[in-house]
Amino acid sequence: MKVLNLRCAHAHQFEGWFASEDDFQSQFERGLVECPLCADKAITKLPTAPRLNVSGAREPSTEIVAANPVPAVSPEAMTMQSMWLRAVQHVMANTDDVGERFAEEARRIHYGEIEERAIRGQATREDAIALQEEGIDVMSLPVPAAAKGRIQ
Numbered sequence: 001m002k003v004l005n006l007r008c009a010h011a012h013q014f015e016g017w018f019a020s021e022d023d024f025q026s027q028f029e030r031g032l033v034e035c036p037l038c039a040d041k042a043i044t045k046l047p048t049a050p051r052l053n054v055s056g057a058r059e060p061s062t063e064i065v066a067a068n069p070v071p072a073v074s075p076e077a078m079t080m081q082s083m084w085l086r087a088v089q090h091v092m093a094n095t096d097d098v099g100e101r102f103a104e105e106a107r108r109i110h111y112g113e114i115e116e117r118a119i120r121g122q123a124t125r126e127d128a129i130a131l132q133e134e135g136i137d138v139m140s141l142p143v144p145a146a147a148k149g150r151i152q
Contacts, residue, residue: 008035009042012081037081038142088143095120103127110136 002018012035018024024045027033034041095118098105102121108114123131123138131138 005046005048006033006035007044007046008038008040009044010035010038010040012037012040013046037084088141091120091141092143094118097121103131106131106136106138107134110134 002020002024004016004018004024005013006016007013014036016024016033018027024033028043031041033043035043098119098121100122102119102123105114105119105121106123109116109119120141120143128138128140
């Protein structure tokens, strides 16, 4: 098993688990590797140091670190990513996906034509504005394709 530290163009850092380096390359070349937060496919592998159990181990040379800087991600940013993923998981687990019928279903629920339930789906900006003007609360929540399945 190969565990890689990855980062998208929007600086979201995440781990990717692959059977091998070749498996990663194959998936990457086919456009299957994407950020779990924003679905960006512009992925970069971050440098990782192998874990070696050797006596007399010392800190890496500052020359090596300076040559391979890795932008720091604050603990707060990591916490926000984690909270966002949990919120998306909650929404996905507790709503019915009505797809492109979102505006129609929201109206039917609002006007009492069908039983009230939590729904999610896609709506155009115009549909969302029209729903709000009718007094129907809607919220835009961008969910990347990768999050529509099981989120690890």
